[in-house]
Amino acid sequence: MTRLSLVNGLRRPDWLKELQVLLVIALALVTVFGAGAVIAGAVAGDGVRIDLPATAVTGTPDHGLRPGATVVAGQDLAVTVADPTATQRLSWALTTLPTQLLLIAVLGLLLRTVWRARRDDPFLPGTVRRLRVLATTALAGGGAVFAVELLAATWLSGSIVEGGFAGSATLPVHWVLVGVGLYAVAALVDRGSAMRAELATLV
Numbered sequence: 158m159t160r161l162s163l164v165n166g167l168r169r170p171d172w173l174k175e176l177q178v179l180l181v182i183a184l185a186l187v188t189v190f191g192a193g194a195v196i197a198g199a200v201a202g203d204g205v206r207i208d209l210p211a212t213a214v215t216g217t218p219d220h221g222l223r224p225g226a227t228v229v230a231g232q233d234l235a236v237t238v239a240d241p242t243a244t245q246r247l248s249w250a251l252t253t254l255p256t257q258l259l260l261i262a263v264l265g266l267l268l269r270t271v272w273r274a275r276r277d278d279p280f281l282p283g284t285v286r287r288l289r290v291l292a293t294t295a296l297a298g299g300g301a302v303f304a305v306e307l308l309a310a311t312w313l314s315g316s317i318v319e320g321g322f323a324g325s326a327t328l329p330v331h332w333v334l335v336g337v338g339l340y341a342v343a344a345l346v347d348r349g350s351a352m353r354a355e356l357a358t359l360v
Contacts, residue, residue, distance in 0.1 A: 173275045180268040187264065192257040199250035205241045207249065207313055208233040209323050236317060245316055251309035252326075255302040262298065263335070266291045280350040285343050292339035299332025 199205075210233060238245060270287040277283070303326055311324030 173271055177268065177271045177275065180264055180271060184261065184264045184268060187257060187260050192254060192261060195250055195254045195257060199246045204237050204239045205245055205249035206235055206237045209236050209314055209318065238317060245313060248309045248313040252306050252313065255305045259298040259302050263291065263295055266294060280346060280353055285347045288339055288343035288346065292336045292343060295332050295339060296336035299329030303329045
């Protein structure tokens with residue numbers, strides 16, 4: 158290896174390798190501090206916490222405020238159940254755990270895609286297929302996660318609030334963006350693979 162090639166090698170990092178390392182770290186962090194923390198909190202935690210609209214808690218909106226001041230209707234209050242039942246613990250876990258599990262699945266599939274791209278060739282039909290599977294997982298999983306977390310939050314709030322429900326969940330807009338973006342990347346890789354195949358026939 159000449160000195161020039163050595164310098165060029167040092168200046169050209171393997172970005173797929175760097176991404177693979179980052180994905181491994183992210184996957185470990187989400188597994189331990191995301192899903193693991195939720196499961197540990199549901200099993201061994203002293204209590205469960207849920208954010209409820211101030212108007213859903215009787216007697217709290219104007220408590221301790223001077224005349225003319227009131228709590229905004231959309232303001233949330235943190236409510237803690239000191240001695241939750243097993244069903245309440247499960248419902249509390251289901252308000253956040255599905256998101257963590259979907260994130261683990263997406264990171265795992267992306268890690269596998271990057272690993273195969275480094276080992277073989279990025280511009281292969283297999284890469285396009287894996288990217289499309291990843292995009293479908295993000296889109297379908299985002300909708301399923303939203304439904305499960307909304308139902309869990311609604312049931313949990315109903316077990317705490319008298320005479321009503323006050324559950325909520327985050328709309329999966331970010332998962333839609335991720336899914337559409339991955340479909341676009343898959344289309345680019347597919348087009349690049351087709352162009353390379355056409356060039357190979359001309360040589």
